[in-house]
Amino acid sequence: MERRVISLLVENHFGVLTRVTNLFGQRGFNIDTLSVGETENPKFSRITITTRGDEGIINQIKLQLAKLEDVKKVEEIPEDLLFIREVVLIKVEVNKDQKDNFLKAVKDFGGRCQLIEKGCCVVELTDTPASIDYFIEELQDYKIVEISRTGGVAMELSRND
Structure with missing residues (x-):
């Protein structure tokens, strides 16, 4: 399974990262790397996650992430534009x-x-x-x-x- 990079724009407050990582753990998905930092707007943070999975698994991850209240945007960055x-x-x-x-x-x-x-x-x-x-x-x-x-x-x- 190839590496996939998912970028999340999330509200910048307590507990958001925990909810995101719990989603992965509860569904048996692995996070290879994780990076979090404030964006140009201090109200938001960007979470960059690298993971591995086929198209079905990645789509399921993105759909589940998009359901989280604090997640404002979910994007998978294609390898050719990464x-x-x-x-x-x-x-x-x-x-x-x-x-x-x-x-x-x-x-x-x-x-x-x-x-x-x-x-x-x-x-x-x-x-x-x-x-x-x-x-x-x-x-x-x-x-x-x-x-x-x-x-x-x-x-x-x-x-x-």
Whole structure:
């Protein structure tokens, strides 16, 4: 089953996120990633959910979400119009012999590196989920201590109608 990205415009108040996530749990749907933030209008928040499912399951999810009182808009963003980014922070131990290659890899991916203690760095990278997956694979020669990764934030690109 392929990844699907659902964008919700919801009222920005207490309990909305709980109602949305409960809907998924009660119906046995899985949330792969979830991101929430206030929009340009502080009365509303945008919830971006990535999930997996066939057309029937995704349609059922969208219909159920649209029934929630606080949900004002439900959109599935088609893959060909999807602009999505995640942020990842990776704590890595790097020995002196590896430092130059490590810093080059971080630079090549457009990441930023902050030395936090002797031999240990935190790398920050903002990119597509696939690019972040690839970057993490590239770091397997180093000692990854910890990874913290956001869910994707997404927008639909303009349609050329």
